[in-house]
Amino acid sequence: MSTIKTLIFDFGDVFINLDKQGAMKNALELFELDELHEDLIAINTLYEQGLISTEEFTEFYTDNFPELSKKEIIDTWNYILKDFPEHRLEFIKKLAKEGKYKLILLSNTNELHISWIADNISFYEDFKSCFDTFYLSHEIKLRKPNADIYEFVVQENKLKYEECFFVDDTKENTDTAASLGIHVWNIDENKQDIVELFVINKDLF
Structure with missing residues (x-):
């Protein structure tokens, strides 16, 4: 022993x-994508590792998806979190x-x-x-x-x-x-x- x-x-x-599947489905619908592009996965990983700031992270998404607000980006990111x-x-x-x-x-x-x-x-x-x-x-x-x-x-x-x-x-x-x-x-x-x-x-x- x-x-x-x-x-x-x-x-x-x-x-x-967590709702990983629901969060992915929600994100793909919002971004109008079939799958997450490599550059999105890369930026998510950098953010999770603290290598870019929250400001840089949200700015990346609003630059790439200008039709979306910062609040929509944050709400989508936090969708995964449940009870x-x-x-x-x-x-x-x-x-x-x-x-x-x-x-x-x-x-x-x-x-x-x-x-x-x-x-x-x-x-x-x-x-x-x-x-x-x-x-x-x-x-x-x-x-x-x-x-x-x-x-x-x-x-x-x-x-x-x-x-x-x-x-x-x-x-x-x-x-x-x-x-x-x-x-x-x-x-x-x-x-x-x-x-x-x-x-x-x-x-x-």
Whole structure:
């Protein structure tokens, strides 16, 4: 049996529900596209990694889609964000209170999304305070699934890879973490819930 000392959690579709398909459909309809062009994917990635500002990000879209307002662009960008079931907050609060594990949040996210969450999820600050460290990609200028983001977290917190357990809904992200020796759970957000962590992964805990 391994000794897990640190739990590292993704945010979207682990704690807060996302509508990835709906958001993509909504964006393609608004932009009148069949698929997202490479330059749009590239700018989204730069923004998520904090390599361009919110102003530069929205300006890029209003320049490329002049018929759309800045508000329409922002609303489309935030369309993906849905509800945050409170039983998941209770789960992380209980873990924090027990103090058995170091708790880290590691999320690919951006300024607009976090602003929306802070404004619309009443218990966001309570949630954030449960974690020993709270890493957002746009703040640390690193992004999953790149290996350097995991190396950064491990080094910054003086951890051992084999003593970490990482939960993420994106297989690409958990694959990279696993290749470094981190224990992982690629959660299926359609069938599983983070509160089942210790039941589903009982062989590790």
